[in-house]
Amino acid sequence: MLQGLNHLTLATGDLDRSFAFYVDLLGCRPRVRWARGAYLTLGDLWLCLSCDPPRPARDYSHVAFGIPPEQFSALCARLRAAGVVEWKTNSSEGDSFYLKDPDGHQLEIHAGDLESRLASLREVPYEGLTWFD
Structure with missing residues (x-):
């Protein structure tokens, strides 16, 4: 398993x-x-x-890394100062910073977790949402 x-x-x-x-x-x-x-x-x-040879995704596929909320702003400022490319603006629960690595792989720095996302879905559910637990 x-x-x-x-x-x-x-x-x-x-x-x-x-x-x-x-x-x-x-x-x-x-x-x-x-x-x-x-x-x-x-x-x-x-x-x-x-x-x-890197072949980065051209869709929404990405790798998300977690960060404590109190460290989020400082890391984002450091990444912007380093000139990283941002590929998306956050529109979901929790603070997120979407960036590309040097090969164009899409990454996300996210200050939140599954439980905080589920809590937000209880308040504002996605269209067609089905709960399993």
Whole structure:
């Protein structure tokens, strides 16, 4: 039986640039690095950077990272000062900052969790919403 997310792998065309982005800007912890990749951690997340031609999503698919609400504004200011590309404006519950990594992968920094999202849906449900618990 599946237990949850094991790891996330993102293709990168420039390992040095992506390594610096994820470690220096986003705060991932480097674990190992080799000629064509690196393993990083962020909380319980195991992130792999792999040297392959990146093909970022062109739809709403993205990776969302959590942040404590009291740290949200400072990180967003630091990311904007670093010149990251923003790809969307937040329109849902909780503070969110949508940015692209150096290879164009769509990311989100979100100050909230599933419980806060579910609470907001109790107040303002999505069209066609069905509850299972």
